[in-house]
Amino acid sequence: MSRIAGGRNLRLRRRVARRPGSQPKVVALGGGMGLSASLAALRRITGDLTAVVTVADDGGSSGRLRDELGVLPPGDLRKALAALCGDDDWGQTWSRVIQHRFTSKGELHDHAVGNLLIVALWEQLGDHVQALDLVGTLLGAHGRVLPMSAVPLELRADVRGHAPERPDQVVTVAGQATVALTPGEVQRVHLVPADPPAVPAAVEAVREADWVVLGPGSWFSSVIPHLLVPELHETLVETKARKVLSLNLAPQPGETDGFSPQRHLEVLRRHAPKLALDVVLADKDAVPGAAERDGLREAAKELAGSVELAPVARTDGTPRHDPELLAAAYDRIFRMHGRIGPWR
Template sequence: MIERGSQKVVALGGGHGLYASLSALRRVTDRLTAVVTVADDGGSSGRLRRELGVLPPGDLRMALAALCGDDEWGQTWSRVVQHRFRSQGDLHGHAVGNLLIVALWELLGEGEAGAAMPEATVAGLDWVGRLLGAQGRVLPMAAVPLDIVADVQGADPARPEEVVQVRGQVACATTPGKVLSVSLVPPDPPVCPQTLQAIEEADWVVFGPGSWFTSVLPHLKVPELARALIGTRARRIVALNLAPQPGETDGFSPQTHLEVLQAHAPDLRIDVVLADRGVVEDPDALEKAVRMLGGRLMLADVAAADGSPRHDPARLAQAFAQILRE
């Protein structure tokens, strides 16, 4: 059993990667904040975003579900907000939590074209967190919906050297080409004050695991957010993925992930890089890449025991706890 500490931790990302880190970190600290990407344009989130002009709620919902406790209340509500309708009609594929979040945004205050104002956006997420008994807070990366634009080489197999731009999170995550870099539209979006305050007051900031180009790196492409992440007094952890992301980081070694991170944010210094010892084929090369970022490498057994490429929450929590103690 890990005794939860009181260090302030901010975890950044989106989707299943952030879900994994939050499921672990909530066991380690009672002062946890998730800062979540808002660029999803597919599925239920994309439909709500296009129809109502709101932030895509899906990654925010997943973060809230990850923060639910292990008691009956927490696990029941976690299942409820993650539940997707199955039908032949318009509700098919919508997640209950997405609809709940958007309903609160509409009730608490609307801006132009039905989009919630930043104050209502944060308040709505806080209300859902209270209902779920979430062990932490969830905040958006930006106050407006974003589009990811990727420079992709070889998107057309007939022109393997050609570099083109691909727009949209789903398109970037599934492109058959090699993603070279990402940017955002709009390029300088507003950021909620609560998000900046959480980073300023943090003791630790955690990047990853997660889809590198569509969940992790976008945080560093929001200028105001990037300045906060570079300037914060907090120490910084990078938790590496267990396997390359199909269609996004195929062929990437662990050290390639760090090289891409440095290319997108040259001024960002990292204190600790956490990697699973079972997937690192060249520890010396990875350690060299970590030193280039100013940090140290920690190898630990954090993968699920069944051999699948997913993090085990308890093992990951033990590794985070050790880092925070040191």
């Protein structure tokens, strides 16, 4: 037996043995590196995990494949699958493989292997969900990855002060890559088409979950878009699952420059006024002052939620989540705010 195959079998045995009968059914929503951070933490505490991923990316390898083949952008789906790979040889080998980007002077330059694999399976199978499940099986992923919609989406944003010489003018900019780096202040985001169909499996996962985790991630381009898909939004409002919102460690240049933690919640509420939360999770060092913490608690109350402050950042000074610390925070929240006794 190869070292990798042996490592895979060991990982599977450990996974089966972990907390039998007591694992919550968790759905994590988002996109990009924020969702990856959340998944890397959540896979450590539950074996019943589903990622629901935005499909509005229009930059890089994903944008090129989307433009050329008319497919969903695969990049954020690939990142989610990589985050769900285990820490053994099998998982880490496949994580590196699907994240590998070609370097050349030709058309393959900067394409990610995983993007090509996912698109190839879409073309072979003609089914987004079946293909992603097959990739997950190949990787030995600790969970399932689903797109939030079955059609490619365009993200548009209403931006105030996009032109510095006209600070009060509101203009509309288009494209996720553009929105993420836009100058000015984003007021609101929209999807085109405005009423995209949700993937049924994603809706069902949210409906049947014990916990739904939203964020962290790019607020306007990865977190809020889930609230703009009508059926998914309705299900998030109506589900009996408890909901935790995980805040970013720092404002994102371009998208949320100057935003306080409280402002993030106010923007979320503006886009989804009927959505209620149970817990807002923030890094304690990202909300340092008493006034800022009071403001965050008041904003959370408007969403019917409480605030949990915990150390979840890496200790190297970079604004990145530590997977072990974030996992500990999620586990504590699930135990303190969840039902008493075994999960399903």
